[in-house]
Amino acid sequence: MTLPFDAKPIPVRPDLATALGSFDEAAVLQQLDYWLDRSNNQIDGQSWVYNTAEDWLMHFPWIKSNNTIRRYFNDLKKRGLVVTGNFNRLGFDRTLWYTIDYQRMLAFKKDFYQKIPEDLKRIFTEGVKGPHPAARRKQAAKKVTSISPESPNGSPQNCVTNTREYPENKSDNNTETVIPYKKILDYLNEKSGHQFKPNDYNCKFIRARWQEGCRFDDFKKVIDNKCAAWLHVMTRDGRPLAQFLRPSTLFGEKFVRYLEEASAENSDFEPRQRMQNISRARKPDYGIRHEVVTDWAKIYENFNDTIDISDEELREQLRNINPDR
Template identity: 40%
Template sequence: MSKLLIDERPLQCQPSLAMLLGSADEAIVFQQIHYWLKRTNNVQEDGHNWVYNSMTDWLKQFPWIKTRARLTRYFDDLEKRGLIITGNFNKAKFDKTKWYRIDYDALQKFEQRLYQNDTTSASKQDNGVSQNDATSASKQSNPMSQNGATYTNRLPETTTRDYQENTAESTSEDATDGQQVEDPFELARQCRINVNDGEHKHLFLNAINALGKPLVCWAIRETFDGPRCSWNYLAAILNRLQKDGIKSVEEAEHSKQQHSSGYSKRPGKTHYEEAMPSWTKMTEEERTRPASPERAAEVRAMLANRNRTS
């Protein structure tokens, strides 16, 4: 029997939760916290069950997430949404291990918002308010519809929000071998990188045109896993890819491995640094060569002028 089929206890989540959070991975993390809360005996003075773990130990439960930085962002996002609450009930003062519990009241309000959105959408379809909504409903009811099959039979990798400001650039289906290309704008939104602000959007669209969507999405993931998940860091990666003439994800991974082997400061990380000035590449002979008479006269005049003004 294949090892890829389920013989062990699976990690799972509801598709509606994944859509609500905008990430299947984050939904699985949230579900796992709930799983352990139902099995713990750690009841604190507030009457709630709490679980604790270091981020390293949490990561062992989600090996495909790979980096602590990405997993930490999922926990931070759940906390910012108010869905989980953190505390410190450690006996040793130096122990900073976080404790977690779920705010089920906040989750219920979150869930109500989801159902309200569903009800509103269904109402629009029933009343024929929107031609697009009716078209979408028709596609979903037609089992031969390609889009209907895509979004009703499996969990989508990204949510399906519409970006009106970049419809022409990013919502068209750039199909390759029958597969839909991932939307860089949507991925950037999920990673909380602002690519629509002012000049950012213009530069981002230029990068998509120059590099292609798959490679730009690769750069977004590198930014998310990097030390600074920001527009500036993403722009540095995109700029480097264009300067190096990288045209595919495979080439980018190969270049990343070369960079990693060349820098020992942070193994496994690609460093994007500013180019060094040209004088740093001069040979010893070029640095010690006497200046020309014209240059020497120019320097003497500069020094004389400085002495007069001081």
């Protein structure tokens, strides 16, 4: 019997979580390590990945805010484990790039293992033996010395390790139809020439839009429209726009706007109710204003073409209007 949840688990090393004093920070650090291992962005021989806080948040659905994910990264930076930079070609692009200082990680691990008791060290290296390790874990936790963020150089502070348990991922499994991840990504690959795979990262964007009510035809419209607009087009700094034909861009928060753009040329297009729930509110209907245009032709007919007044009388009237003349 297994847990009835479909998402792939995010493995977290218990010794890393204990050393950091945070399950979440360990998950963030391991996820960063995962993507660095697969990154093609090499700068001075070092692998880097770049992401906004919003993009990172999609990796950890139980973390509730951008500020929280930023706090975790800032804490890892204070420890010297994570390094950030800005290698964006556009000056206004403030997206951060991330890498791990693996030399610092080795020193961090060595310092941690030198300070923990032998019984806890055996748990980390050999695993827990027996089905009821609660008593041993409780006893070992009292002796743990974790490295605080205020001591990045390894100066220890004695404290009881406080980790947060992994919450259940309460995803909705009552979907009427199976989400066609592979079908959507295969279509994107066919149109864009890329080779995106249905891994956890790419599928998160598809799943988010699917749960909002979008279906395959909607994804197809966005893919067709953006491939037609971005393929073989370069940015001002010489970068191909085709690099943005990726799930995180096409199926992200701007998906609804892209869908509306793709459907704008269709005269019978009407936004669906599901789009109204996630897009901007419609403007109020003030009705139609009717105004009567003056018929100047009829008014002109009522004027007498001849003016029965002498020039002297006309000049006198003008002087009364403007005495200075």
